[in-house]
Amino acid sequence: MGRKTIKIALLATAATLWPTFASPQQGGAGTSGGLQVDIGVKSTVRVDDNFKLKPGSPGTTTISDTALSFGLTSQGSAYDFSLLGTGVLRFADIPGRSVSGFEDPTLRLRFVADSLNSRLTLTGRYRNVDREFLDPFQVEQEEQQLGTLVADGGTLKETNAGLKYELGLNAPLGFVFDLSHADRDYSNVTSTQLFDNRTDKGKATVLMRISPVTTLNASTALTNYSADDLRQTDRTTTDYSLGLTQEVNPVLTLDASLGHTQVETDTLLGTTTTSGLVGSLSLTKTLDNGTLFGTLGSSRNQNGERITLSFGRDLQLPTGNLRAVIGYTSADTGGSAVIGSVAYAKQLPDGTLSLSLNRTASTNSLDQEVVDTRVSAGYRHDINAISRLGINFNWGETKDTGATGAQTIKTSNLTASYDRDLTSDWTMSGGVTLRHRFETGVGNARSTALFLSLGRNFSYRP
Numbered sequence: 001m002g003r004k005t006i007k008i009a010l011l012a013t014a015a016t017l018w019p020t021f022a023s024p025q026q027g028g029a030g031t032s033g034g035l036q037v038d039i040g041v042k043s044t045v046r047v048d049d050n051f052k053l054k055p056g057s058p059g060t061t062t063i064s065d066t067a068l069s070f071g072l073t074s075q076g077s078a079y080d081f082s083l084l085g086t087g088v089l090r091f092a093d094i095p096g097r098s099v100s101g102f103e104d105p106t107l108r109l110r111f112v113a114d115s116l117n118s119r120l121t122l123t124g125r126y127r128n129v130d131r132e133f134l135d136p137f138q139v140e141q142e143e144q145q146l147g148t149l150v151a152d153g154g155t156l157k158e159t160n161a162g163l164k165y166e167l168g169l170n171a172p173l174g175f176v177f178d179l180s181h182a183d184r185d186y187s188n189v190t191s192t193q194l195f196d197n198r199t200d201k202g203k204a205t206v207l208m209r210i211s212p213v214t215t216l217n218a219s220t221a222l223t224n225y226s227a228d229d230l231r232q233t234d235r236t237t238t239d240y241s242l243g244l245t246q247e248v249n250p251v252l253t254l255d256a257s258l259g260h261t262q263v264e265t266d267t268l269l270g271t272t273t274t275s276g277l278v279g280s281l282s283l284t285k286t287l288d289n290g291t292l293f294g295t296l297g298s299s300r301n302q303n304g305e306r307i308t309l310s311f312g313r314d315l316q317l318p319t320g321n322l323r324a325v326i327g328y329t330s331a332d333t334g335g336s337a338v339i340g341s342v343a344y345a346k347q348l349p350d351g352t353l354s355l356s357l358n359r360t361a362s363t364n365s366l367d368q369e370v371v372d373t374r375v376s377a378g379y380r381h382d383i384n385a386i387s388r389l390g391i392n393f394n395w396g397e398t399k400d401t402g403a404t405g406a407q408t409i410k411t412s413n414l415t416a417s418y419d420r421d422l423t424s425d426w427t428m429s430g431g432v433t434l435r436h437r438f439e440t441g442v443g444n445a446r447s448t449a450l451f452l453s454l455g456r457n458f459s460y461r462p
Contacts, residue, residue, distance in 0.1 A: 035462055038071035042455025050447035051094065052132070053437050057447070059095035063133075066090075067455070080112040090133070104129045117169050123162040131156050131189075154189035158182075174207035193366065197227040203239075213247035231267035235302060238262045241278075251286040261300040276300055290314040295327075303363050304332025310340070320346035329361045334369025334402030337361045351381040351388070361401055368406040373397045386421040390431075410438040425456045 043066045051061035066089040073082045086106045092099040109124040132153040161181045168174030182199045203221035210216060221239040241259030248254055262275035280297035291314040298307050310327025323343045330336040342357040359373045375395040382388045392415045400406035417431030430452040437445045 034076075035072070035074045036459060037462065038069070038073070038457060038459045040067070040069035040071075040455065040457040042067045042453055044451055044453035046449055046451040048447055048449035050435075050445060051449075053435055053445045053447050055443045055445045061092065061094045063090065063092040069457075078114050080110070082108075082110045084108045092133075099130075103133065117167070117171060119164075119166045119169060121162070121164040121166075123160070125158065125160040127156075127158045129156055129158075130154075154194065155187045157185040157187070168207070172209050174209070176203075176205040176207070178203040178205075192230055195227055195229040197225065197229075199223065199225045215245040217241075217243040217245075219243075231269060234266045236264050237301075239278075253284045253286075255282045255284070256280070263300065263302050265302050272302070274300065274302065274304055276305060278305075290316045301363050303334075303367060303369065306331040306361075308339070317346070319348075320344065331361070331363075331369055331401070333363075334400070334404050337371045337401050339371070351379065353380075354378045364406070366406075368404040369401045370398055370404075370406045371401050388419050390417045390419065391415070392417075408438075408440045410436075412436045422454075425458075427455060429453045429455075 043064070046063045046065070048061045048063070049059075050057035051063075052058065067086065068089065069084065069086045071082070071084045075081070084107070086104070088103045090099060090101065090103045104127070106127040106129075107125070109122070111120075111122040113120045130153075159181070160183075163177075163179045165177045166174070167176075178201075180199075180201045184198070185196050186194045201221065201223040203219060205217055205219040208216040208218075219239070219241045221237075223237040223239075225233070225235040225237075227233045239259060239261050241257050243255070243257035246254045246256075256279070258277070258279040260275065261278045262273065264271065264273045278298050278300050280295060282293060282295035282297075284291055284293040292312075293314075294309075294311045296307075296309050298305060300306070306329060308327055308329040310325055312323065312325035315322040315324075321344070324341070326340040327338070328336065329339050337359075339359050339361055340357075341359065342355070344353075344355045346353045354377070356376045357374070359371065361369070361371045364370055373396065375393075377391075377393045379391045380388055381390075393412070394414075395410075395412040397408070397410045398406070399408040413433060413435045415431060415433045417429055419427060419429045421427050431450075433449045433451065435447045435449070
């Protein structure tokens, strides 16, 4: 009898905690939004005189890609669902060989279920891609944790999954449970800087809303990272934290946290442990045309402690927005660096203009301390209602902050394009892309590519 009572109590508790999917008397799922199907197709022909972007071009490469996409979305008063699948039908003539077949299958999933007092979020992503056909600048941004772009070809299979459950959204006491998984598998690569790795993380947070202007939080997190590198790294990071969010007055907000981090790393060379206090203190002031903010923070990883101080300004302009941050960071390993970011977007009478700069310091998967700088600029000019010109520029540099062995790598690309709407459904685009790459000990590499594409998207509701 006791077991039956406990079982009934557990079921009742689960029913209370689980987000309530809309029932007919609540308005019902599907009363707004509904199901939508999106299908896209885009064919691109590209001719590149140095496709692999290596010193001394091996010859001209011609690539014909037909990008296919399928999207399924559904929205209701209590849920939001999206599923997106993409892939490329490719025919490529590369000096010394040819490639044909279906490439780069990618699948993305997102599902959010809401009730009055809770929210469940599920995310997932799968990708199996030939690294040789990825844009080097994009690859380096995606793999910043390496601190370098390893142009080694091969195949990368990525699997990501996440689950987040929030309880007590409008209650004095709230809970957040966050789980994530990331897996990267490489095949047909020869560089020792590319290796399979996996990261699993779990975090639990308690929120205590003491008053309308005061919120306390306590959290604990456990992260495990394992890699099939030369050292067979297995790293466990344990975090504990207490935090406070306080509205000092109607225009000033204080965020503070204090915690402890322990990092234990097991390799073939033995076990190392680093631990200590971590924390942050930030102030945000609301102004008539934006916000002003400053942050002092301390974090810890396998290389020790890093302290960062930064100040920033969000500015809302009549025809655009500007956000600027400037800071300074110093770590136990490596040197110090100036960091920051600038993002500016402006709506022009006949187009748009965007500028951005981002400079960060971090520890990569090779335990090297690197500083990464990115500059991007984009301009679009609307010639008329059906045609436009576009210019996009990207520049990036990754280098060592001290003497931890990271190479200096610089990459850039410049694309000029012309787009024209042939009909209400079909769009043609053509242009030229200039690329450049420099790496210490390797030298400079340049390429020029011409491209022409034709595509359209179909959307309908069943």
